[in-house]
Amino acid sequence: MSLIIHYLWLIPAVPLVASLAILSLANAWRRSAAALAVAGQTAALALSAVAFLPTLQTHGFRAVQNFTWFTFGDNALRLGFVLDPLAAAMLLMISLVGLCIFVFSIGYMAEDKNFVRFFAYLSFFSGAMLGVVVANSLLLLFIFWELVGLASYLLIGLWIERPSAAAAAKKAFITTRIGDMGFFVGMLWLYNRSGTLLFYDDGKGCLESAGLAMLGASATFIALLIFFGAVGKSGQFPLHVWLPDAMEGPTPVSALIHAATMVAAGVFLVARVYPLFSLGAINGVTSSLTVVVWIGVTTALMAALIAIAQADIKRILAYSTVSQLGLMMVSLGVGGMAAGIMHLLAHGFFKALLFLGSGSVIHGCHSEQDIRKMGGLRRFMPVTFVTYAIGMMALSGVPFFFSGGWTKEEILHAVGHWPPSRAPYYLMFAGVVLTAFYMTRQIIYVFFGNSRTAAKQAHESPPVMTIPLIVLALGAILLSIVLTPAWPWLHDYLTGESVHFEIGRLIQPMLFVSLALVSAGIGIAVWMYRKAGVQDGDRPADIDPLEHAQPALFRFLANKMWIDELYARTVIAFSWIAALLSDWMDRYFWDGLVRGFGAIGQVFAMFTAGVDERGINTGVDETTVGARGLGRLMSAAHSGQIQIYLGIVAIGMLALLLLYAWLA
Numbered sequence: 001m002s003l004i005i006h007y008l009w010l011i012p013a014v015p016l017v018a019s020l021a022i023l024s025l026a027n028a029w030r031r032s033a034a035a036l037a038v039a040g041q042t043a044a045l046a047l048s049a050v051a052f053l054p055t056l057q058t059h060g061f062r063a064v065q066n067f068t069w070f071t072f073g074d075n076a077l078r079l080g081f082v083l084d085p086l087a088a089a090m091l092l093m094i095s096l097v098g099l100c101i102f103v104f105s106i107g108y109m110a111e112d113k114n115f116v117r118f119f120a121y122l123s124f125f126s127g128a129m130l131g132v133v134v135a136n137s138l139l140l141l142f143i144f145w146e147l148v149g150l151a152s153y154l155l156i157g158l159w160i161e162r163p164s165a166a167a168a169a170k171k172a173f174i175t176t177r178i179g180d181m182g183f184f185v186g187m188l189w190l191y192n193r194s195g196t197l198l199f200y201d202d203g204k205g206c207l208e209s210a211g212l213a214m215l216g217a218s219a220t221f222i223a224l225l226i227f228f229g230a231v232g233k234s235g236q237f238p239l240h241v242w243l244p245d246a247m248e249g250p251t252p253v254s255a256l257i258h259a260a261t262m263v264a265a266g267v268f269l270v271a272r273v274y275p276l277f278s279l280g281a282i283n284g285v286t287s288s289l290t291v292v293v294w295i296g297v298t299t300a301l302m303a304a305l306i307a308i309a310q311a312d313i314k315r316i317l318a319y320s321t322v323s324q325l326g327l328m329m330v331s332l333g334v335g336g337m338a339a340g341i342m343h344l345l346a347h348g349f350f351k352a353l354l355f356l357g358s359g360s361v362i363h364g365c366h367s368e369q370d371i372r373k374m375g376g377l378r379r380f381m382p383v384t385f386v387t388y389a390i391g392m393m394a395l396s397g398v399p400f401f402f403s404g405g406w407t408k409e410e411i412l413h414a415v416g417h418w419p420p421s422r423a424p425y426y427l428m429f430a431g432v433v434l435t436a437f438y439m440t441r442q443i444i445y446v447f448f449g450n451s452r453t454a455a456k457q458a459h460e461s462p463p464v465m466t467i468p469l470i471v472l473a474l475g476a477i478l479l480s481i482v483l484t485p486a487w488p489w490l491h492d493y494l495t496g497e498s499v500h501f502e503i504g505r506l507i508q509p510m511l512f513v514s515l516a517l518v519s520a521g522i523g524i525a526v527w528m529y530r531k532a533g534v535q536d537g538d539r540p541a542d543i544d545p546l547e548h549a550q551p552a553l554f555r556f557l558a559n560k561m562w563i564d565e566l567y568a569r570t571v572i573a574f575s576w577i578a579a580l581l582s583d584w585m586d587r588y589f590w591d592g593l594v595r596g597f598g599a600i601g602q603v604f605a606m607f608t609a610g611v612d613e614r615g616i617n618t619g620v621d622e623t624t625v626g627a628r629g630l631g632r633l634m635s636a637a638h639s640g641q642i643q644i645y646l647g648i649v650a651i652g653m654l655a656l657l658l659l660y661a662w663l664a
Contacts (some may be wrong), residue, residue, distance in 0.1 A: 002401065004047075005063040005065045008051060012128070012144070014044050014615050018041075018123045019037075019040075027297055028210070034102075034105075034106050037119040037123045038099070044130060048088070048092050048095045059496045064085045064199075064200045065136075066201060084135070087133050090264075093260065094129055097260040100356070100471050101468070104255075105118070107363075108251060118158055128150075129260065135202060136199050141269070144502070148265055149180070152176075156249040156253065162300075171242050171245055172245070178232060180230050186226040186229070192275075195211075199272070207273060212276070215276075215279065216285045220287050224288050227270060229297065236299045237295060240303065241567065243321065244318040246318070247443075252355075255359070258351075259347070263321060267325060267341075268341075274337055274597075284334070289333045291333075292333035296333055297423075300323045300427075302322075303320070303322035303326065304319070304434035305561075308441065309544070311371055311372055312371075313374075313557075323431065324343070324351070328340045330411070336413075341494055342490055342494070343587075346483070348396050349394075349403065351470055353469060353472035353475075354388065356469055356472065358389060359465075360381065360461040360469065361374070361384060364377070364383070364384070364461055366457060372452070374452060375450050375451050375455050376450055377447045378448065379451075384461060388446075388447070388469075390476055391473065392439045396435055399511055402480060403483055406483035415483050432522050438525075440522045444529045444570050449534065452533055484506060487501045516564070528549075
């Protein structure tokens, strides 16, 4: 077993300790706070790289370290840490992408009054997610999972003085807790059936043959309950509503949530407990995996459609994240676990790049986020433009040089071989086209055309912000080297297979299908938005071309399909009515009932007091007086003179003789 497994706990511990240290600093110690945060994240990256090396030496490498947390009776609750290719790859992505976000934040948050607190929360967030990845126990994973939720609440609501930020933080926290309730129930059920929450434990873990054999038919329900937690965390329908509103936090927070930490946790959870989902599979299909597929398909298409009608640069990317997470879930559901995780890793780089790029745009445009007020920024922000374009092409799935192209091609290939239905396969075609469409729309509005209101005073961001963009852009490109079908190193690394280089596999039909879909999306967007921001015939300059062509459809999508309003009129309205009813019951029914019983008690007390004082006490007093008088009378008869006693005896004897004579 590799030595690093004994120190694996240090990877999440270092950022968490850095967070506590930063919290102890005064607001004036801004440089120290940033230095501690970056140093902690750098140490986590270095340790992650060390942990990654042993996994390269052996196919299917896995090392675990379990320990007893506490005992109750004859039972011991054990936790542990695990290192395998899935954990090692996630550790590298989270720590590297997180470090880029940390460095970018130094420039982006330079003038913010919450600078010190922000970096404390940022380190806390990173440490919690790293803990999720290395946990070898579902309970330990759940503990870090909840810490991730707490960190997101603190960061989304960082600008708590803004009502919208406070509301978004509460919405995110409450919505994800709904999913976590299902996760918690599933965890308890799993422990009840298998007797352990350790994933791997010398063949006795809940994901190993002995533990899985004890689950039986309950495995499907346990898997679905755990998946409900992933639905909340990864913003899947119907618990996706919190994720776009999380844009109220600073842009680096959005990048960390959407790329490396929170939303990645749900996809990672499904991948980690995949043996539970696939238990009893027939041709790779189970009931729980089928649910995962259709939830993913619904989410991917719904979010992609909503994204094409948004005007906020960050909100477009937020719905893009929801859509891409749905795509990952589809991949996991059809059995393409490696493809889903590959897309998750690639997505971490190019989505962080896009969010940080949007942050650079917002910074250069003096806090403006409406893409309709931008335009022509490529001339003023060349570094941001080039790196953002790379991220856009990677997200759109442009093949050959961009990582997203290869991972989407891999996912489409996996979905195309799903036995139950071909519908998800063709629906994913629509998702690819829509992604290329809305990202092209965004980049045209922001970087091309005439400079509009916000772009006239735009400027390039400082090097502390542009260098992380360059690093992430290189990552989005260079990662494609290990994703190509010719040398699918990352795929074989995750599956534990031997990798072989074969140039002939580079060209395959699905590659041309992906290229055609992406080209269609980009081409349609260019044709429709080539004159965006300027008057075109009877269309005013400030009206979106799609809105002009289809106003009802555009309004429906711009209002997020009115899903929030639907919740407001159903779930929230029901909760509000239930709260009012509970308040009324508490104020008038239960309070009145308690007061009624109290009044009855008072009446009974008055009655008992009367009986006690006027009846019992008086009777006792009179009896006492009578007894006292009788005592005096009896005491008078006892004078102490013997002749009186003899006289009484004589009289008694005479009375007895007379009685005897009378009876005889």
